[in-house]
Amino acid sequence: MRLVIDGLTSIRSGRPVFSGLGLRVEQGEALTILGPNGAGKSSLLRIIAGLLPPSSGTVSLEGVEADTPIAEEAHYLGHRDALKPALSPLETLIFWQAMLGRTLIAPMEALERVGLARAAHLPSAYLSAGQRRRLALARLLVVHRPLWLLDEPTAALDVASEAMFTALVVEHLASGGMAMVATHGPLAFPSRSLTLGAKP
Numbered sequence: 265m266r267l268v269i270d271g272l273t274s275i276r277s278g279r280p281v282f283s284g285l286g287l288r289v290e291q292g293e294a295l296t297i298l299g300p301n302g303a304g305k306s307s308l309l310r311i312i313a314g315l316l317p318p319s320s321g322t323v324s325l326e327g328v329e330a331d332t333p334i335a336e337e338a339h340y341l342g343h344r345d346a347l348k349p350a351l352s353p354l355e356t357l358i359f360w361q362a363m364l365g366r367t368l369i370a371p372m373e374a375l376e377r378v379g380l381a382r383a384a385h386l387p388s389a390y391l392s393a394g395q396r397r398r399l400a401l402a403r404l405l406v407v408h409r410p411l412w413l414l415d416e417p418t419a420a421l422d423v424a425s426e427a428m429f430t431a432l433v434v435e436h437l438a439s440g441g442m443a444m445v446a447t448h449g450p451l452a453f454p455s456r457s458l459t460l461g462a463k464p
Contacts (some may be wrong), residue, residue: 265291265325265326265327265328265362265440265442265460266290266291266326266327266442266444267288267289267290267312267314267323267324267325267326267334268287268288268322268323268324268326268340268342268410269286269287269288269321269322269323270286270312270321270322270330270400271284271286271320271321272285272286272308272320272321272322272323273285273318273319273320273321274307274308274311274316274317274318274319274320275302276307276435277315278384281302281303281304281307282303282304282307282460284321285308286320286368287342287399287458289411289442289444290442291327291410291440291441291442291455292437292438292440292441293437293442293443293456294433294437294442294443294444294445294451294453294454294455295442295444295445295446295449295455295456295457295458296445296447296455296456296457296458297309297444297446297447297457297458297459297460298447298448298457298458298459298460298463299365299460300380300461303460303461304413304460305340305446306343306415306446307444308444309340309410309413309414309415309444309446310340310342311323312332312334312338312411312413312444313335313338313340313413314333314334314335320392321453322327324460325337325411331391334411335406336408337409337411338410338412338413339403339407339409339411339413339415340407340413341400341401341403341404341412341413341415342415343412343415343416343419345396345397345399345400346393346400347388347396348388348401349387349388349389350387350388350389350441351387351388352373352383352384352386352387352388352412353375353383353384353385353386353399353402354361354372354375354378354384354385354386354390354392355401356403357371357374357375357399357402357403357406358371358387358417360403360441361406361407362463364407364409365407366407366408367406367407367408368405368406368407368408369403369405369406370387371406372384372404374402374403374406375399375402375407375430375446377402377405377428377432378398378399378401378402378425378428379398379424379425380399380402381396392420393420394420394421394422394425396419396420397417397418397419397420397425397453398421398425398428400405401417401432404432404436405432410440410441410442411441411442411443411444411446411458412433412436412441412442412443412444412445413447414444414446416447416448417447418447418449418451420430426438426452427452430451430453433435433445433451433453436455437453443455
């Protein structure tokens with residue numbers, strides 16, 4: 265499986281964010297996307313996830329059936345954790361697993377992996393920012409998707425949680441997955457890097 269991007273251009277409010285972007289991400293590979301605020305890191309991930317249309321260019325995933333949308337093969341983790349405050353962490357993961365299918369591991373096991381087993385039945389409204397981020401990461405574990413699109417995934421995480429995140433990504437890559445990670449800082453797993461420059 266391979267993610268292929270050719271001639272990708274994004275124009276927002278009449279301003280070019282990036283243009284003519286071409287890259288490949290191979291099975292088992294991570295790509296770190298670097299750059300200052302406004303350089304287009306989030307826009308790139310949202311275009312790949314199908315949440316924003318590109319101004320021009322193409323994004324394709326080789327190795328899947330031709331009519332399969334990339335969104336069906338990708339997990340997108342954005343700045344917001346996409347949690348309903350009234351649902352518990354366990355209910356949240358059960359919902360995502362039922363909606364997306366392709367079960368990977370059980371919701372309770374995923375909560376144990378991210379250190380939230382003791383908060384499994386607590387309304388998500390009571391979780392700290394770091395706990396909410398760990399719950400968002402747990403969504404990556406309950407449903408199989410080969411491509412992870414992660415926008416500042418370590419935001420609000422403490423040192424131990426960052427180590428947990430690194431272990432999850434390394435395991436995902438070892439199983440043949442791919443990851444694209446937008447970040448401002450260094451990450452603790454091997455990756456290629458793409459630096460986007462802010463446009464005037």
